[in-house]
Amino acid sequence: MKDLNFLKKVCEAHVPSGKENIIYPIIKDNFSEYADNIKISKLNNIYVHKKGIGANTVMIMAHADEVFLMVDKILNGGFIEFKTLGIDPKSLVSQKVLIHGRQDICGIVALKSKIVDDKLIEENLYIDTGLNSDELKSLVRIGDYITLDRKMTELLNSNISCKSIDNRASIASIYVCAEELKNVTPDLNVYFVCSCQEEVGHRGAGMASYDIKPDIGIAVDVTFDGGVMGDSDRENTLNGGPVICIGPNIHPKLRDRMINTAKKYNIPYQIEVESGNTGTDAWDIQISEGGIPTLLISIPIKYMHTSVEIVNMNDIRNTGRLLARFIQDLSSSELEGLFCF
Missing domain, CATH: 3.40.630.10 (Zn peptidases)
Known part of the structure; x- marks a missing residue:
């Protein structure tokens, strides 16, 4: 062990x-x-x-x-746009992340869809921290690292996930x-x-x-x-x-x-x-x-x-x-x- x-x-x-x-x-x-x-x-x-x-x-x-993400833009409403390194964006939907700013901040990757005339024309991913824009800007800067946040799980037959x-x-x-x-x-x-x-x-x-x-x-x-x-x-x-x-x-x-x-x-x-x-x-x-x-x-x-x-x-x-x-x-x-x- x-x-x-x-x-x-x-x-x-x-x-x-x-x-x-x-x-x-x-x-x-x-x-x-x-x-x-x-x-x-x-x-x-x-x-x-x-x-x-x-x-x-x-x-x-x-x-x-x-592999990691990086803060690209801080938007109104306290949302973060990000760039990825080595991570398929579709695997990020609803994932928990950790933003490494002036202090570590938890966030959730949210999917926002834009539908016109019952047709999906755009999907974008954002990170929601629950903070407002002013609070977020005081703690996070453009270029700060973001990592996936997941605890280790023991599966059956000696398999491990993390x-x-x-x-x-x-x-x-x-x-x-x-x-x-x-x-x-x-x-x-x-x-x-x-x-x-x-x-x-x-x-x-x-x-x-x-x-x-x-x-x-x-x-x-x-x-x-x-x-x-x-x-x-x-x-x-x-x-x-x-x-x-x-x-x-x-x-x-x-x-x-x-x-x-x-x-x-x-x-x-x-x-x-x-x-x-x-x-x-x-x-x-x-x-x-x-x-x-x-x-x-x-x-x-x-x-x-x-x-x-x-x-x-x-x-x-x-x-x-x-x-x-x-x-x-x-x-x-x-x-x-x-x-x-």
Whole structure:
């Protein structure tokens, strides 16, 4: 239950892109028993360092930011017009949000329809805070962040629903990995990275890669479930295990090593093919520092970029276990052979 409590803390935190410092105290408090040092960079990457025996380094990265809204206009009557980042507007109707102004203010997303001659000609979304215009303008400014406001719900069969499962599920998986490695001194130095600004272009991934200069980079993110109500073009299923990516963004020998690790320890896994840009931090890690051999491990979720994303706890735990066993079995002496095509 320790990992479930941690998932609840990080999911319910409000951490839009550029404000990742908000989650730093939670990461520091919970990772401190597994780390030799923890620090935050100038632009909010969080680095959790576990020292190894040798000089080589593996970096495991999960982005900390979540999709968000921003205040665009403050209207008469105390309503707010907003812009979205990564959220389908139709999923926002009647949702509760939190406006991060001079103080946090609760709001409700309201739908206003305009009908002429019995025909719907316009639908607009606004945020209603219950405040009048003067009160609202004293507390909220144009450009203030707005985040979805949803508490975690435990569903049946180890399924969990909350906002920002993307990508706090992955942070929870590296927390599991850190716990699995608590009494292990690996051959490689390990950096667990909570990267900044992934949702606006994977910016933190490049920064961290140049800061840490790892020999191996592993991005951990979420992917689309392919079941009922999911992406029918994919075969990923909840509770099917971590999804190992195959494609030009991924180093083939490291990928095979990860698959063999899953088989060795009887950890369930799935395969996903990405023929181009994976849309994750892996894309930027790979081309940093003259090229970093990179892997992408994903956790399947439902209803991505909504307030009711769903993940299975077994997938989080098995992802953490797979990462830990991969690191535990890896020695510096093997790297040269692994990196040769």
